[in-house]
Amino acid sequence: MANIGFIGLGQMGSPMAKNLIKKGHQVVVYDINKQAVNELTSVGAIAADSPAKAAKNNEFIITMLPNGKLVEQVIFAENGIKETISSNALLIDMSTIHPLESDSIRNRLAAINIEFMDVPVGRTSTNAIDGTLLILAGGSQSQIDRASEILLCMGSEIINTGGPGRGIRVKLINNFMSIALNALSAEAATLCDALELPFDVAMQVMSGTPASKGHFTTTWPNKVLKGDLTPAFMIDLAHKDLGIALDVANQLHVPLPMGAASREVYSQARAMGRGKQDWTAILEHCRFCSGLKK
């Protein structure tokens, strides 16, 4: 059994804290929302009236808050965690915040010898309730070893992301890709609808192509990720096909803001000499345009 301070009892934090209690840990909770605190004390938590008090004498301090400014505040502001945290405690931020803010917090804490991990979670609030979250652990191997038992009370799977700051980074990439992809998928499905093509027919075809399987494990590994840009499908042709789709969509009154943006990316890649390269060379183009590769 461990002594745990838990700060932030929102839609995710509340069920996560409950799961810690269910597994027999002693949990001291803090939130500005008194009702959320009462809900937790009714199932066995101890209430604290400040982050400092929630942190005091506990081995693990967990924060689950809406943004980095709040994380910074509950740690460093008056009556913050910093004032009472034990020298051998481990502070675990499970919030989804700005990675560079997370880095800055970790660095400020390192300067005063407080250990910090970035451990955001994947999946949904249903998984938070069931204790089946995906745990994205950022920290040293020894930190991860130490925290694993606690983390597995809240989630069913831990991914060791390979070092401090990487948990929050991988969360960011995953969310960016998932959320933007959702909007792009909606554009495709809407165009499908406007073409009076049943979505299940489109799905049947797409289920066997990168449209649905993605590129990371299909088109990229044997081409751009290996440095082979000889064309299986040329950027010039990809650009042409996007042009047809945009033409049709504009005739049918289907706005495709992401599709339109993507065509200009291919257009730029062509202008900068990649028209005859494989379409996966778009990755090289994006890296070049970010100053990451000459």
Place this chain on the structure above:
Amino acid sequence: MANIGFIGLGQMGSPMAKNLIKKGHQVVVYDINKQAVNELTSVGAIAADSPAKAAKNNEFIITMLPNGKLVEQVIFAENGIKETISSNALLIDMSTIHPLESDSIRNRLAAINIEFMDVPVGRTSTNAIDGTLLILAGGSQSQIDRASEILLCMGSEIINTGGPGRGIRVKLINNFMSIALNALSAEAATLCDALELPFDVAMQVMSGTPASKGHFTTTWPNKVLKGDLTPAFMIDLAHKDLGIALDVANQLHVPLPMGAASREVYSQARAMGRGKQDWTAILEHCRFCSGLKK
């Protein structure tokens, strides 16, 4: 053995015609590129010096051309297919062209009792060589039954798309989604790189989420496709997370044109009252903004 006219001997058409010959069919070929024609006659094809001659006396006429204007031309212009095609022949356009142009060609041909199918192909030029293309058959059931044996000389799998015009439509949707997704994936991978996060760590996480698995078979079926918009993950939060990603990317000099476009889509969905709905409601939003749903 069938008698086949084949027009368009490019990177795809040439190996497709060869595969028909290998399977024992008699193939009369036409292309403006004499070298491409010679290559085919050297393996047993008969050369024609016009589309009209390639079409004459053949049961199947296949076109595989770069755009709809050319397809229209080889059919309707002087010395075109129309002049000689037999009344019981089947004209199969395997090109990737504008669906509304394909519709118009089919309608013009129907008016003079010529049967037409839209049968574009999926996969790559390697599959064209191996005869393992994906065949997206648009046409009536009887047309598909009649053409199947021929089509399976060029591909390994036929998908009956459910009617005339649907082959070319499903090709369009699949290509739009695949090609735009490739550019979005490049944005995510570039941001990953700029964050100094190894791509395989990101991949490990994304392989279990919609970032890599897509939304069509994961988040959508139990929510928006069922009409349930209660939030598993709210549009407001998705919008917030995109904002963090764009902030980070702009700090790190990674342009995200598609990511930026997607944020404005979420912003618009929020402004129009969907902030507290599930993120899959973006589909409903896109349909509304296309005039497809009130």
Place this chain on the structure above:
Amino acid sequence: MANIGFIGLGQMGSPMAKNLIKKGHQVVVYDINKQAVNELTSVGAIAADSPAKAAKNNEFIITMLPNGKLVEQVIFAENGIKETISSNALLIDMSTIHPLESDSIRNRLAAINIEFMDVPVGRTSTNAIDGTLLILAGGSQSQIDRASEILLCMGSEIINTGGPGRGIRVKLINNFMSIALNALSAEAATLCDALELPFDVAMQVMSGTPASKGHFTTTWPNKVLKGDLTPAFMIDLAHKDLGIALDVANQLHVPLPMGAASREVYSQARAMGRGKQDWTAILEHCRFCSGLKK
């Protein structure tokens, strides 16, 4: 008095033809819309039942049609202008069409010794009625000299755009800029509204800055157009200010699709080394990304 054939009696063409009649010219008209033809004959025009007949024996043939395909058709299809036009006639296309289509038409006509000018018009249908259109004359000096009297029946100002094909090009650039700017202005005005800032206050300030005066004659001439990229206002700062605007807009639920796209352009310019250059260097960046400048 000149003999003129006029093809295309739409919202613009009809009043233009009327103005030619008013100034005493003899005008033979053609349109597929019989009512439009009748309206013209009632004010003195002669009806023709094909483009060929409208062209016959006339010194000037004017086309005013919705798109390039139609222009091509009335010239080259059966019963088209080409069949009857006199060897010394001048064919003037006043439609707004695709410049590369216009080039192609001019070249095909040149091959058979028919003179062609591209002379699209500016301003609105009200000006078409008043005879105060802006005439954008593309053609040789001698063609412009020859056509001027006729053109000035329809417009109040001729701009000699400097050569064949330039009339239609300048029209394209002007329309692109005007139409896109309209949407960008709407984004700014909507943000203004959401900030509860009276538009007239914003206007008062913007009337003295590039926001309203544009960049072509204010910030560009002494900087990028002269090759001076030392910063009066750095790209890094412009990027920062756009970021603030997007932050505010996203907080206030104002979608800024064009604003968002523009930030990624500045971001890319920074990534590619232009952060400390003057903001007008965005022009150089765009030219570089179009392959126009190394």
Place this chain on the structure above:
Amino acid sequence: MANIGFIGLGQMGSPMAKNLIKKGHQVVVYDINKQAVNELTSVGAIAADSPAKAAKNNEFIITMLPNGKLVEQVIFAENGIKETISSNALLIDMSTIHPLESDSIRNRLAAINIEFMDVPVGRTSTNAIDGTLLILAGGSQSQIDRASEILLCMGSEIINTGGPGRGIRVKLINNFMSIALNALSAEAATLCDALELPFDVAMQVMSGTPASKGHFTTTWPNKVLKGDLTPAFMIDLAHKDLGIALDVANQLHVPLPMGAASREVYSQARAMGRGKQDWTAILEHCRFCSGLKK
């Protein structure tokens, strides 16, 4: 002669402070950059070693800093302005910061009876040197009256923006519009270049149209701003013309990310029923999509 504290001696702040000294005011300066401080003391300023000391006993305190976080810090952090500012002093923030941050600062100061104005400046660093900045005064009439003499040492023109918070708001709108317009102008000029159309010919035409004159004072006042949406130029036609421009640009390898975004805005406006309205109705469309108008 007034006693003035001045905090922030960057590219803008330094010449502004010098101009106050030249006009005979006593100026106490603070900056973390010692060299910048020395430069000011060499022309007569008094150095302070904290914001608190710079504020002490002065009637006007001016801040000119890179972002809102810094403005907040020099006011509220330890050794900040708040600690020493006289009860009858006037704090004038001339920085360009986030308007909602500026509001928050003003409100926090109001709660402790400290007067605050938002007075950002327009024009460039050259104007800062010459004392010819444009002063965008946000505040009450009496504050503006009181500060005018001081402000006119740094600028040549004051615009009373009509109330607290409006200075910073109008700055935001102006900068958003100017900066985004710069990138849009670059797209148009690059397309011009790719079309081999001399820029001065394009300029000659655009100088008489909204392309260069903007829409605020040309097309909008008699149409959308009056509630008249009957078409002088229909959204359907504007959408068509943008489509031609994008076609041409994509053929010529000119990426138009903003142009492409704008076409999708027009497409959406059409889908939502505005195709036959005047193009200025795009403003109404944007307002609707921001939840500002039903």
